[in-house]
Amino acid sequence: MVRKCEKGECQMTTRTIFRMGLALCFFFSFLLFPSTVYQETKNVIRIAGDNQFPPFEYLSDAGVYSGFNIDIMNAVSIQTGTNIEYYPMPWNQAVQALQSGQVDAIQGMKKTEARKGTYEFSVPYFTSSQAIFVLKDNMFIRKVDDLEGRRVAVQKGDVATDLLSRVKQVQLIEADNQQEAIQLLTEEKVDAFVGNRITGQYFLQKSRQQPLTKIVGEPLDATDYGVAVMPKNKELLSVFNKGISRIKGDGTYQKIEKKWFGEYIMPYSFSLRQTLLYLEIGLALTFVIITCVLWWNRSLKKEVGRRTKQIERINKELEKKMVLLEGNVHFQQQLLNSAYSSFITMGPSGNISMMNDRAVEYLHLEKAIIGTSFVQTPLAAFIPEQEILAALQDKKVFLQKETVWIKDRSEKRNIVYSISPIQTMEGDSAGVVLNIMDITEQKELERKIAQEDRLRSLGQLIAGIAHEIRNPLMSILTYTQLLPKKFDSPEFRIFFSRHVTSEITRLNALINDLLDYSRPKKSDPIVFPFYEMAQGIVHLFKQKVKEADVVIRWEFDGEVWAIADVQQIKQVLMNVILNAIEAVEKGGIIIIRGYYEEAKAVLQVEDNGRGMSEEEIHKMFEPFYSKKLNGVGLGLSVTYQLIQENNGEIRASSREGEGTVMTIWLPGCRKDENDVSCHGN
Numbered sequence: 001m002v003r004k005c006e007k008g009e010c011q012m013t014t015r016t017i018f019r020m021g022l023a024l025c026f027f028f029s030f031l032l033f034p035s036t037v038y039q040e041t042k043n044v045i046r047i048a049g050d051n052q053f054p055p056f057e058y059l060s061d062a063g064v065y066s067g068f069n070i071d072i073m074n075a076v077s078i079q080t081g082t083n084i085e086y087y088p089m090p091w092n093q094a095v096q097a098l099q100s101g102q103v104d105a106i107q108g109m110k111k112t113e114a115r116k117g118t119y120e121f122s123v124p125y126f127t128s129s130q131a132i133f134v135l136k137d138n139m140f141i142r143k144v145d146d147l148e149g150r151r152v153a154v155q156k157g158d159v160a161t162d163l164l165s166r167v168k169q170v171q172l173i174e175a176d177n178q179q180e181a182i183q184l185l186t187e188e189k190v191d192a193f194v195g196n197r198i199t200g201q202y203f204l205q206k207s208r209q210q211p212l213t214k215i216v217g218e219p220l221d222a223t224d225y226g227v228a229v230m231p232k233n234k235e236l237l238s239v240f241n242k243g244i245s246r247i248k249g250d251g252t253y254q255k256i257e258k259k260w261f262g263e264y265i266m267p268y269s270f271s272l273r274q275t276l277l278y279l280e281i282g283l284a285l286t287f288v289i290i291t292c293v294l295w296w297n298r299s300l301k302k303e304v305g306r307r308t309k310q311i312e313r314i315n316k317e318l319e320k321k322m323v324l325l326e327g328n329v330h331f332q333q334q335l336l337n338s339a340y341s342s343f344i345t346m347g348p349s350g351n352i353s354m355m356n357d358r359a360v361e362y363l364h365l366e367k368a369i370i371g372t373s374f375v376q377t378p379l380a381a382f383i384p385e386q387e388i389l390a391a392l393q394d395k396k397v398f399l400q401k402e403t404v405w406i407k408d409r410s411e412k413r414n415i416v417y418s419i420s421p422i423q424t425m426e427g428d429s430a431g432v433v434l435n436i437m438d439i440t441e442q443k444e445l446e447r448k449i450a451q452e453d454r455l456r457s458l459g460q461l462i463a464g465i466a467h468e469i470r471n472p473l474m475s476i477l478t479y480t481q482l483l484p485k486k487f488d489s490p491e492f493r494i495f496f497s498r499h500v501t502s503e504i505t506r507l508n509a510l511i512n513d514l515l516d517y518s519r520p521k522k523s524d525p526i527v528f529p530f531y532e533m534a535q536g537i538v539h540l541f542k543q544k545v546k547e548a549d550v551v552i553r554w555e556f557d558g559e560v561w562a563i564a565d566v567q568q569i570k571q572v573l574m575n576v577i578l579n580a581i582e583a584v585e586k587g588g589i590i591i592i593r594g595y596y597e598e599a600k601a602v603l604q605v606e607d608n609g610r611g612m613s614e615e616e617i618h619k620m621f622e623p624f625y626s627k628k629l630n631g632v633g634l635g636l637s638v639t640y641q642l643i644q645e646n647n648g649e650i651r652a653s654s655r656e657g658e659g660t661v662m663t664i665w666l667p668g669c670r671k672d673e674n675d676v677s678c679h680g681n
Contacts, residue, residue: 044083045236047073047227048103051088052177054202055260056108059088068260069108072125075252076243090176092157098228104236109228110159112221120231122240124224125253130160131197131215133185133204139326141192143217150191153181160194163221179203186212194220198261279304342436345422348429350374350388362438381405383434387419391432395421402439414440472503525646527669528569530560530594530603537573538592544581553591560594562601562666564646569666572650575639576605576662583609583660601668608659617652 049057049069057067065088077084087094087103097103098119110128111121134141141147144167151171154160155178164170175181178195182203185193193200197219204210227240247253282304290297342359346352352372355365363378374380374388382405390396398419405413416439422431479496486492531554538545538552545552562569580590584607593604612620620636643650647667654660 044085045105045239046085046087046103047105047107048087048089048094048097049107050091050094050177052179053091053108053196053199054206056196056199057088068126068256071256071259072244072247072253073107075247075256076240079243079246079252080239082239082243091155092176095157098230101230104229104233105240106228108225110221110223110225111228112159112162112223114162115159115228119228120234120237121224122227122237123244124226125244125248126225127222128225129197129219129222130163130194131200131219132217133182133193133195133200133213134191134216135185135188136212136214138191138214138216141216142327144220147192147194151189153184153190153193155181155195158195159221159223164194182207182209182213279308344379344434344436345431346374346388346392346434347431348392350392352377353431359436362436379434382415383417383419388432388434391419391421392429395423395429397421412440413438414443469507472507475503476500524565525563525667526566527561527563528566530562530601531556533566533570534573534577534592534594534603537570537577540574541578541581544578548581548584548588549586550581550584551587551589553589555591555593557595560596560601560603561669562603563669564648564666565642568642568646572639572642572664573603575636576664579636580605580607580609580660580662583607583611585609596668596670597665599668600665603664603666604661606659606661611656611658611660612652612654613656617654620652 049065049067051057051059051065053067055068057065057069060066065086070086073084073086076082086107087097089097094103094106098106108126109115109119109121111124115121132141132144132147141150144163147164147167147170149169149171151173152164153173153175154164156174156176158178161172161174164172173181173184173190175184178193178199181193181195182200184190186207186209197215201210201215204213226244227237229236244253247256286297286300286304342362343354343356344352344359345354350373352370352374354370359365365377369377374383375385382403387396387398391398396419398417400416400418403415403417405415407413416437418435420433420435421429422433424430479500482492483496577590577592584590589608591604591606593602593606595602595604640650643664643666649665651663652660653663
């Protein structure tokens, strides 16, 4: 336990004793080595330093230049017999004085890469680091990169200026000393202060403003700290290097360091200070009792030690958790603010508890609306209150619901919203999350695309119909024109009746296909096995399979049951399997697979035929598109519509010269071995 001294009595006593010791050392050095001391002290070294940089160097209230650096230089002066004159001034003036030759050295300067090209440095006698100081309630600044676009206080000429030069759009507010820079922070004139870690804490403790601030992030720019001279005075460094080496060797440096930093009280949490206060009271009582019961004192000491370690461990864990919590809150806020959607949370009573920046901007709200009831906000104009209450009370979820918001009585906005309940770990309702997205532009774009698609499809359909009807009509016209000339020929009459009838039948089949394409009948879904249906269709094409010398392979993962209209799916499989047979060359292979994929029954027909190009794949389901010589181009179009009618999906993948895979997904189910009913997959 470090006793705090009243009105600087400990500091003055320590300083007085130390100076007396230095004087005695100098006196004995003069007696032992009079000629040497006289010769070395006849030259005076002018040293500049900061006048407000405690505890390193500062002018006390009594006007005495004191500090860690001063004691180090005094010790070096005694060890080397060098006479030193001190010139305390603001830091930026000290740097200018050194560069202009008004002084010979600066007693303490950080040895940075930028300064190495300007100054020469002694061996380091300290390691100095910078820190970021922010106000206690600041949750957004955690590291140097977070200072982008912020107002940051620094001391004129300090290395913090170089450190912050890589931060974009940072606004540097320069002060004559670090005390003024810290005052700018506590007065909320800047967002952060970057400066010496120890000096900053010194000023905060001295002004009793430490509870208002905190240090964030890791120590910055830990750098060697030593005496700096201009290159022309480089020979002076041998004096300082010799003195520093000697005071480190004889223990003087350790005493000076302990004097200025050994009793430095680092900040503790309130709970630890309170615990230590109780511990002091307990120790005082124990001291009274120890005279009576020695054995009880020993056991109490052990218990106190154990509890102290436990408390320290708990406090460290709490500090780590607080840092982690602050980081998580900061990350979550950034995540919400970066989202395209508007996020709003409400508490159990329906009051607004949080909004991201997107919601504030879109709804033209203000942060002051936090705590206001939901019904008193613009949200009540398009979000039903009963849905909010249902989510709060019954934990109901409302996903992707569309609505219209009449904004400013003239502007109509299409909105999609979702309402999700927030629950505690125990399952109790803690509020709701409201996710809002404006889809007005998306709706308009979908309308335009649908209109263009309808016009394009109509044009293709009309062109296809004209092309398909023109061929048989031209044949009929030609035969009819020849009829007057060749009517007496029995062979022509037989030819005419056969071919005209064939062309009319072709026209009738085309009209029927068009009717199937435009008005597919409503499906009547039942449960059926994929394998048996596919086998039956392959059996129908048995002759074609034999003529093409095609090998059919079956790869079914057990029984695969689907739910769809049997007749429509038969028509689909006939088109798909027939296309595969016609696509392969002699001796080709067709693989028919069946399996489950989650809740879907899947049938896959793979061939090693000629395959299709990307353009053919994109157009294969369009009406009147066919690569066959006599094909109409409605087979796959009708197939696509039938699959859609049965809540399924069909997709093709192909590469030219390697074959094609047609995959069909339909609603599936699994049947128990002894149960004819179908259970969901």
